[in-house]
Amino acid sequence: MSGDQSGDPRGEEHREESRRIEKVARGAQKIDETPVLIRAVRRAREILPGDRAVGDPLSTAGNRPADVLARYLSEVTERPSALREVGLAALQVYQSMSEAQGRGRGAERCAILFTDLVEFSAWALEVGDAEAVQLLREVARAVEPPIEEHEGKVVKRLGDGHMAVFPDAGAAVRAVSEANGRLAEIQAQGYEPRIRSGVHVGRPRKIGGDYLGVDVNIAARVASAAEAGQVLVSEPARTELGDDGFEFKKQRRFRAKGTPRDLEVFEVRLL
Numbered sequence: 721m722s723g724d725q726s727g728d729p730r731g732e733e734h735r736e737e738s739r740r741i742e743k744v745a746r747g748a749q750k751i752d753e754t755p756v757l758i759r760a761v762r763r764a765r766e767i768l769p770g771d772r773a774v775g776d777p778l779s780t781a782g783n784r785p786a787d788v789l790a791r792y793l794s795e796v797t798e799r800p801s802a803l804r805e806v807g808l809a810a811l812q813v814y815q816s817m818s819e820a821q822g823r824g825r826g827a828e829r830c831a832i833l834f835t836d837l838v839e840f841s842a843w844a845l846e847v848g849d850a851e852a853v854q855l856l857r858e859v860a861r862a863v864e865p866p867i868e869e870h871e872g873k874v875v876k877r878l879g880d881g882h883m884a885v886f887p888d889a890g891a892a893v894r895a896v897s898e899a900n901g902r903l904a905e906i907q908a909q910g911y912e913p914r915i916r917s918g919v920h921v922g923r924p925r926k927i928g929g930d931y932l933g934v935d936v937n938i939a940a941r942v943a944s945a946a947e948a949g950q951v952l953v954s955e956p957a958r959t960e961l962g963d964d965g966f967e968f969k970k971q972r973r974f975r976a977k978g979t980p981r982d983l984e985v986f987e988v989r990l991l
């Protein structure tokens with residue numbers, strides 16, 4: 721029997737089907753490599769939450785599952801690809817959502833400080849934007865230098881407050897105590913700016929220039945429980961501070977969403 725199957729209808733059908741599949745694959749690859757589409761997805765990644773460096777083979781972001789998977793995706797797909805960018809975007813958003821829910825912690829321990837101007841919003845409504853902005857500038861000049869002088873870093877301004885990180889809790893408490901002293905010298909149309917402050921020690925996840933995670937949430941909640949001029953610290957921060965140079969008063973009640981139920985909070989003063 722001859723091995724020639726050129727006249728076999730089934731063989732011709734298979735070859736035709738293979739040609740159609742190859743044609744579709746070439747078309748899909750062409751679309752996937754379209755520069756305009758790739759640029760559009762990359763621009764979208766710039767405004768999506770999370771670390772835009774995820775997937776960078778040179779990134780030192782760490783060994784979290786999202787980081788490892790993203791680097792692998794970049795390594796096995798060297799050519800420019802819209803599909804690859806979509807995959808990295810999905811990992812980027814997943815990473816951000818995980819951090820926001822406190823599933824991850826960073827490698828480095830630090831002290832996190834939050835401050836908030838008390839009764840500022842009501843006063844700003846009365847005096848108007850110009851006066852409010854001017855006061856915020858004066859507050860920044862009073863609060864930010866002590867942060868930097870005590871080896872802290874302002875992470876971001878929060879309208880009428882600040883978030884900062886320090887190498888240790890002692891530096892954070894000394895910085896905000898000094899800031900309170902400087903604020904006492906400011907007055908604006910009957911308003912005396914005073915801040916409530918909270919310090920917590922933990923391992924927040926650094927994402928770009930920001931910090932995320934459960935420890936950031938705890939620090940913010942501790943600050944929101946403080947009164948005007950008061951500095952509150954979490955139990956981990958109080959343990960790190962020790963008793964040398966500080967006076968503590970335990971707060972009887974502290975319950976806040978997103979914090980451990982057994983978290984203890986203390987008012988702290990410099991001796």
